[in-house]
Amino acid sequence: MSERSSELEAKWQERWYAARINEVEADGRPKFMLIFAYPGVTGYLHVGHMRGYTYVDAIARYKRLEGYNVMFPVGTHATGNGAISLAARIARKDQKTIDYLCGNTCPTDMLEQLKDPVKVVEFFNDVYVNQYWKRFGFLCDWRRFTSTVKPDYQMFIRWQFRKLMERGLLIQKPYYAPACVSHGPVAIDASETDIQCGGSAETVEYTMLKFRCGDMFLVAATLRPETVFGQTNFWVNPQADYVKMRVKDEVWVVSEQAYFKLSYQMDGIEKVAEVKGSELIGLRCIAPMIRREILTLPADFVDPAVGTGLVTSVPSDSPDDWISLRALQQDPGALSKYGLDPEAVRAIRPIAIIEMKGWSDLPAVEITERMGITAPDDPKLEEAKKLVYKDGFHTGRMNQASGEYAGLPVMEAKERMKQAMIAAGEADVMYDLSETVTCRCGEQVVIKKVDDQWFIDYSNSEVTLASKEQAKRMDIFPAEYYQNIHGVLDWFRERACVRQGNWIGTRFPFDEKWIIEAISDSTLYPVYYTISKYANEGSLLPEQMTEEFFDLVILGSGNAEAVSAGTGVDPGLLRRIQDDVRYWYPLDLNLGGKEHMTVHFPAFLMNHVAILPGDMLPRGIFVNWYIIGKGGKISKSKGGAQPIPGAAERYGVDALRLYYAHIASPFADVEWDNEAVESYSARTERMERTLLDLMALDGQASEVDGWLISRMASRLLRVQEVMRAYDLRSMANEVYFEAFNDLRWYQRRGGSHAPTVRRVLDLLLPMMMPITPHTAEELWEASGRSGLLSAAPMPKVAEGEVDAAKERAEDYLRALMDDANEILKVTGIKPSRMTLFTSAPWKHEVLEMAAGLHARGELKVPSLTKAAMSRESVRSRGKEAQDFARKLAEELMKRSSIEVEKLSLKIDELEFLKGCKDFLEREYGCEVQVHQAGGDVSDPQNKARQAAPGRPAILVE
Incomplete structure (x- = not known):
């Protein structure tokens, strides 16, 4: 991209901000307030983030055209351990981190300051505002900027939680939660705010089965306790390291990794010895519930990092167990190596325990034969397991071999048998993660028991029902999410809302040893943008923002004089803030990435419903999909992402904005492609060049003039139609492709009438402005117009300007x-x-x-x-x-x-x-x-x- 592009961008951004057209106050016009989900402060953003952010600015600019008083505020979400982890890596001189920072825009002399997490937040706040959002020409009201580290913001969050407590939505109970072994609890979700990897991990509950073996218990973890009646043997990985640990007055054997995890879940456990897996082969142990003696056998497929690292064998219903058992029975070398009695091993047979529709009584045997699986390392085993487990769980019934549980559906027997074994002291429960999760600090994340965890009770039926009713009234995009959000609200349950440990965030007002976690302090915050300006300018101090203050200005409860007496805030200022809140709220549109569909957006809606009156509930949600790299989602925490300033220099901001708007539906992932972005850069230049060429014309009127004006008027009406659903892609197509073709056709037909061109610019340039504002402003000025296009109103189509017959005639000619x-x-x-x-x-x-x-x-x-x-x-x-x-x-x-x-x-x-x-x-x-x-x-x-x-x-x- 030429140097001229950067100069042009700087020129118009300076003029917009000098004219303060981005700064808005309550007035008599209809208002429109919109936001994007503020980003976590965990590092540099990349071109993927700018997709959704650009949508918001384009929509905001369009709503300004329509005559709305538009508030577009921004902030940052520093809650959590992102800044702390980054500061810690800098402090220990982690070279990868230093290269990452200095390879972007961080001066080397800043590194010393960035050992302080607060300085990390301040640094990236400046980067996000000045290098990203202002660089892209966003018309944000910068006076309203806030961040979750700011004391005034934290006073607002404390007030929010007091309201939740008043409404009976805060509860306390024991909980097993993901936790970093160094920093404490973390949130695991698709946004990966607190973690480096593992955002799709789920908490898995294992039943730990205790097999008595002399004076100790071999402890196996299973997801299928209902299969214990089919146990035939016990699997141990001979290559793994195991430990004996004391649990009350018992000694358990589990893998080294399991002991580490259980130390975060069970009180008073103690390692008493280490033992090699090979030492556990050939033992005889008593299986729980069935109380039958079974043999311990070697199996390499047993992963010491999964569950307890020990597995019970049910070859009737587990394809893994059946294939491994058969392979061992047919391997004299392995039997000899571990000193196993060949006859005893070969005598082991599957025991049928579950009746399933469409299956034999030994489904594991059947599926492996059907799929031709003969070896334990056959990749088809995974599919075989899924087929058997799915049908068994949903259609299976326990057969007569299951004693008192015979005839029960598998899904019912599973829970009853688990509880019976726990009550008999033959089993316990362990929690693990379905995949590896790593904290942003680089340490392992485990499941940890928290005895007195606080939750927001999103299962409250009254709040759920009211939220679903509000969702029906909202504009929610895409349409599929409008349908799905009701189901999400139904299954949304208690969510842990506070953490202990070394975290940035707001102190929990009812027990300050806790910090409010990152999802819970980012739900009601849009309303705070209506107040933050007063704190930023110094008219309000954090200590003045009491519960009574927020009750008055947000909920309208109390009176200004009484609150003034208690806070020292002038009554007139209190009334002005209250008027601002009531003018700007509710929020008209909240835009965020698809990772927020099951996390942020439901909590956002339910907190509004729980705390605010009905006329302040949100009106719209817009979900955008990702810009992805080759092979998957771009991640700022993993590196390899296209830096924003470099992309702006290379392609030009308007080209990037057009790329985001037009390359695909916002509801589809797009793979970043340099050549594609280059094509939008060329498209922007061609549009500008064509319009400048037309401005230079001064010929006679002709029949084609009426056609071009009609065409542009029709395009404007079409843009107004599609933008009712915020369809920026259709808008971009109308303006930069269809209208461009119209202009070229006009030139080809010999059109050269200056008054026609002037009217076309009146209609076309405002349509260009929301997506490519710098180019549109430059053309507006070049055409001799005064003032800022970004502050101009939507042009009106005059009566008779749309002439369908003239448009039909030119279409007829082109078809000919x-x-x-x-x-x-x-x-x-x-x-x-x-x-x-x-x-x-x-x-x-x-x-x-x-x-x-x-x-x-x-x-x-x-x-x-x-x-x-x-x-x-x-x-x-x-x-x-x-x-x-x-x-x-x-x-x-x-x-x-x-x-x-x-x-x-x-x-x-x-x-x-x-x-x-x-x-x-x-x-x-x-x-x-x-x-x-x-x-x-x-x-x-x-x-x-x-x-x-x-x-x-x-x-x-």
């Missing part, structure tokens, strides 16, 4: 040229003369009848034929008329009413084409003649007979 070009391509003729035959008048009569029948929903071949043949001018054409009526009816029956109406618009084809004669002769370099079919003209190929309304016949010689 397409047909002529195809003829020349197929025949290879270099024309010396082209004769055009317009349709005979009687065919227009038939078309008019067909359009009338179509409008009434009565168009059929018989009805049109009957109507046409009732008219003498048509009937006299005999079979030709009947054939034409049939073909026309068949064609129009496939068309929409709008298409038929357009086709039937009356234009004088003969006179219009005569007016285009000079243009066509220039285009084709040959003589062009225009005649009406049926006239006295040479037609050796009888082409005139083929002419139809809207489609002239073409004779090329």
Whole structure:
């Protein structure tokens, strides 16, 4: 991109901010308030983030055009351990982190300061505002900027939690939560705010089965306690390291990794010895519930990092167990190596325990035979397990081998058998993660028991029902999420809302050893943007923002004089803040990435419903998908992402904005492609160059002038239609592709009328402004207009400017040229003369009848034929008329009413084409003649007979 582009961007950004058009106050106009989900302060952002942010600015600019008083505030979300982890890595001189920082925009002399997490937040706040959002020309009201580290913001969050407590939505109970082994609890969700990897991990509950083996218990973890009646042997990984640990008055054997995890979940456990897996092979132990002696056998498939690192074997229903057992039975070398009795091992047989529809009584045996699985390392085993487990759980019933549980559905037996074994002291519970999760500090995340955890009770039926009702009234995009959010609200349950440890965030007002976690302090915050300006300018101090203050200005409870007496805030200022809140709220649109669909957005809605009155509830949610790199989602925490300043320099900001708006639906992931972005850079330049060329024209008026004005007016009306659903892609297509083609056609047709160009600029430049504001402003100024386009109102389409007949005529001409070009391509003729035959008048009569029948929903071949043949001018054409009526009816029956109406618009084809004669002769370099079919003209190929309304016949010689 040229240096001129950067200069142009800086020029207009300076003018916008100098004019303060981004700063808004409550006034008499209708308002529109929108935000994007503020980013976590965990490092540099990348081009993927700018997709959603750009949508918000484009929508904000468009709403300004429509006459709305638009508030677009921004902030940052520093809660959690992101800044702490980054500061810690800098402090220990982690080279990868230092290279990452200095390779972007961090001066080396800043590194010493960035050992302080607060300085990290301040540094990235500046980066986000000045290098990203201002660099892209966003019209944010910077006076309202806030961050979750600010004391005034934290006073607001403390007030929010007091309201939740008042409404009975804060509860306390024991909890097993993900926790970093160094920093304490973390949130695991798709946003990966607190973690480096593992955002899709789920908490898994294992049943730990205790197998008595002499004076100790071998402890196996299972997800299927209902299968214990089918236990035939016990699996141990001979290569793994195990530990003996004391649990109360018992000694358990688990893997080293399991002991580490259990130390965070069980009180008072102690390692007493280490033992090799090979030492545990060949032992006999008593299986729980069935109290049958079984043999311990070697199995490499047992992962010491999963569960307890020990597994019980149920070969009837586990394809893994069956294949491994059979392989061992057929491997004399392995039996000899571990000193196993071959006869004892070969005597082990599967025990049928579950009856399943469509399966034999030994489903694991059946599925492995069906899929041709013979080896323990066959990748098809995973699919086999899923098939058997799914059908077994959903359709299976316990058979007679299951004792008192016989006849029970598997899903019921599972819980009953688990509880029975726990009650008998034969089992316990362990929690683990479904995949590896790493904290932002680099340490492992485990499941940890918290005895007195606080939760927000999102399962409250009253709040859930009211939230679902509000969701029905909201504008939610995409439509699929409008349907799905109701189900999400239904299954949303208690969510842990506080953490202990080394975290940035707000102290929990009811017990300050806790910090409010990152999702819970980012739900009601949009309303705080209506207040933050006063704190930022110093009119409000954090200590003045008491519960009574927020009750007054947000909820309208209390009176200004009483609150003033308690806080020292002037009553007039209190009333002004209260008026601001009531003017700007509710929030009209909240935009965020798809990772927020099951985390942030439900909590955002439910907190509003729980705390605010009905007239302050949010009106809209917009979900955008990702810009992805080759191979998956771009992540700022993993590196490899295109830096924003570099992309802006390389392609130009407007090109990037157009790319985001047009490359795909916002509801689809897009793979970043440098060549694609380059094409949008070229598109932006071509549009600017074409408009500058048109501005230089000063020719005579012509027929094509009315067409171009009509076309631009129609495009404006179309943009207004699609933007009711914030359809920026359709808007971009109308403006930068369809309208661009219109301009090029105008040039091609010889249009050069300055007043026409001026009116076109009136209509087109405001449509360009929301997506490519810098280019649009430059063209606005170049055309001699004063003031800022970004502050101008939406142009109005004057009566009569949209002329469907003129648009139809030019479409007719272009369709004619397409047909002529195809003829020349197929025949290879270099024309010396082209004769055009317009349709005979009687065919227009038939078309008019067909359009009338179509409008009434009565168009059929018989009805049109009957109507046409009732008219003498048509009937006299005999079979030709009947054939034409049939073909026309068949064609129009496939068309929409709008298409038929357009086709039937009356234009004088003969006179219009005569007016285009000079243009066509220039285009084709040959003589062009225009005649009406049926006239006295040479037609050796009888082409005139083929002419139809809207489609002239073409004779090329």
